Amino acid sequence: xxxxxxxxxxxxxxxxxxxxxxxxxxxxxxxxxxxxxxxxxxxxxxxxxxxxxxxxxxxxxxxxxxxxxxxxxxxxxxxxxxxxxxxxxxxxxxxxxxxxxxxxxxxxxxxxxxxxxxxxxxxxx
Amino acid sequence: xxxxxxxxxxxxxxxxxxxxxxxxxxxxxxxxxxxxxxxxxxxxxxxxxxxxxxxxxxxxxxxxxxxxxxxxxxxxxxxxxxxxxxxxxxxxxxxxxxxxxxxxxxxxxxxxxxxxxxxxxxxxxxxxxxxxxxxxxxxxxxxxxxxxxxxxxxxxxxxxxxxxxxxxxxxxxxxxxxxxxxxxxxxxxxxxxxxxxxxxxxxxxxxxxxxxxxxxxxxxxxxxxxxxxxxxxxxxxxxxxxxxxxxxxxxxxxxxxxxxxxxxxxxxxxxxxxxxxxxxxxxxxxxxxxxxxxxxxxxxxxxxxxxxxxxxxxxxxxxxxxxxxxxxxxxxxxxxxxxxxxxxxxxxxxxxxxxxxxxxxxxxxxxxxxxxxxxxxxxxxxxxxxxxxxxxxxxxxxxxxxxxxxxxxxx
Numbered sequence: 001x002x003x004x005x006x007x008x009x010x011x012x013x014x015x016x017x018x019x020x021x022x023x024x025x026x027x028x029x030x031x032x033x034x035x036x037x038x039x040x041x042x043x044x045x046x047x048x049x050x051x052x053x054x055x056x057x058x059x060x061x062x063x064x065x066x067x068x069x070x071x072x073x074x075x076x077x078x079x080x081x082x083x084x085x086x087x088x089x090x091x092x093x094x095x096x097x098x099x100x101x102x103x104x105x106x107x108x109x110x111x112x113x114x115x116x117x118x119x120x121x122x123x124x125x
Numbered sequence: 126x127x128x129x130x131x132x133x134x135x136x137x138x139x140x141x142x143x144x145x146x147x148x149x150x151x152x153x154x155x156x157x158x159x160x161x162x163x164x165x166x167x168x169x170x171x172x173x174x175x176x177x178x179x180x181x182x183x184x185x186x187x188x189x190x191x192x193x194x195x196x197x198x199x200x201x202x203x204x205x206x207x208x209x210x211x212x213x214x215x216x217x218x219x220x221x222x223x224x225x226x227x228x229x230x231x232x233x234x235x236x237x238x239x240x241x242x243x244x245x246x247x248x249x250x251x252x253x254x255x256x257x258x259x260x261x262x263x264x265x266x267x268x269x270x271x272x273x274x275x276x277x278x279x280x281x282x283x284x285x286x287x288x289x290x291x292x293x294x295x296x297x298x299x300x301x302x303x304x305x306x307x308x309x310x311x312x313x314x315x316x317x318x319x320x321x322x323x324x325x326x327x328x329x330x331x332x333x334x335x336x337x338x339x340x341x342x343x344x345x346x347x348x349x350x351x352x353x354x355x356x357x358x359x360x361x362x363x364x365x366x367x368x369x370x371x372x373x374x375x376x377x378x379x380x381x382x383x384x385x386x387x388x389x390x391x392x393x394x395x396x397x398x399x400x401x402x403x404x405x406x407x408x409x410x411x412x413x414x415x416x417x418x419x420x421x422x423x424x425x426x427x428x429x430x431x432x433x434x435x436x437x438x439x440x441x442x443x444x445x446x447x448x449x450x451x452x453x454x455x456x457x458x459x460x461x462x463x464x465x466x467x468x469x470x471x472x473x474x475x476x477x478x479x480x481x482x483x484x485x486x487x488x489x490x491x492x493x494x495x496x497x498x499x500x501x502x503x504x505x506x507x508x509x510x511x512x513x514x515x516x517x518x519x520x521x522x523x524x525x526x527x528x529x530x531x532x533x534x535x536x
Contacts, residue, residue, distance in 0.1 A: 050436070108425055113425075
């Protein structure tokens with residue numbers, strides 16, 4: 001498993017943990033029936049499922065691995081934002097090891113790959 | 126643009142039967158191959174058709190004659206009975222080339238699903254055979270005056286061996302080009318039925334009034350029905366597809382998501398082309414625009430979001446295939462939920478990619494001669510079919526409150 005996979009899996013697991021905490025919190029509150037709350041929960045679940053769907057193909061190529069990594073980060077970000085906004089709480093996100101390029105760099109590398117055909121280095125893995 | 130085309134003076138190209146027999150596609154793989162070949166053809170003049178609002182009569186003949194409009198006809202009726210994974214890929218492929226052409230079979234395919242679910246054996250044999258021959262269905266479903274999109278004022282009154290239809294329809298994509306226009310209307314009990322009305326039937330008027338700024342060549346105008354009479358045997362009880370759990374709603378919706386995914390694909394491909402040719406920004410210190418790290422990052426963002434939309438579309442199609450095979454309450458609800466996710470992601474990426482396309486191409490990309498704005502106009506127009514904000518709600522309500530999506534053609 002590559003570093004990217006590992007970090008992506010960590011973020012995806014975190015997103016699921018936060019979502020579970022959010023659902024548990026909301027199920028004890030009447031806000032669970034409010035349209036905006038329900039839609040926010042839906043937004044988090046869609047982001048998590050999108051990352052999960054990309055995980056299933058993350059071994060296909062370096063580009064697919066980065067796509068999964070970025071989707072997992074987005075899932076974690078949206079879950080954390082929703083938990084803070086709806087419950088006023090937060091959970092610590094897993095730390096990123098020093099071996100992983102920052103997400104912005106991965107985003108740029110992915111773009112360079114599609115725009116200019118630049119191969120994605122194995123060093124990312 | 127409003128051109129009245131009463132039944133007595135049909136457009137010269139309008140017919141109630143195909144000019145030539147269609148090819149019959151035999152497998153999923155063949156359907157994909159034919160779609161890819163046609164997409165290359167349709168991409169050639171997509172911008173020109175959009176600019177001139179040149180209605181795609183010839184392209185549609187090539188499309189339906191290719192056999193692609195019949196690929197969901199079940200095997201027991203002579204069709205390929207392809208999976209919805211394959212159908213979604215076919216629609217996305219065509220839509221990437223020209224999303225108006227990708228949208229035009231949308232209701233035709235939806236009607237085939239409803240026919241399979243609610244038609245009598247004789248009706249299925251009759252209409253599936255016609256579709257295999259190359260007949261195109263349009264649609265006269267939606268109404269502009271109802272309180273909800275799901276409510277109909279149009280009446281279908283069965284009297285003995287015949288049925289009489291009166292009403293006004295809007296957003297009738299495909300009706301102008303159809304050989305047969307399926308018309309939705311309610312019976313005396315308020316239950317929706319679909320009547321198959323040949324294009325040249327007296328009292329059926331297709332009005333080419335569509336002036337939307339996107340999906341310009343879909344001719345999604347109006348239909349008027351003045352005492353239209355058809356045999357009672359040409360009416361199917363469409364309501365039965367929603368009275369019990371079936372995949373009819375998710376099938377209708379996944380075709381929408383596939384069109385939007387296709388628009389996103391087309392916009393992303395065009396983005397790569399214009400970004401390669403763009404000038405570098407003065408402050409960047411770069412020699413070429415394609416070296417721009419900020420632009421590259423934007424493209425990377427589009428790339429993963431497009432892949433996510435495609436991956437969820439595939440999952441949604443697999444869920445639809447499961448619901449078709451075993452249409453119980455759980456599987457149908459799950460199909461609606463995952464298709465709702467596909468709608469959300471395909472809507473977002475089609476709008477984002479088509480907007481970034483122009484940003485990354487710079488001012489030169491807005492030259493009307495290139496027609497690159499069509500991707501955003503098409504995405505914005507087609508994604509208005511139903512409000513995606515309620516898809517977030519649909520997904521969240523199932524998860525948070527265990528409430529399954531309502532069963533109708535928009536879920």
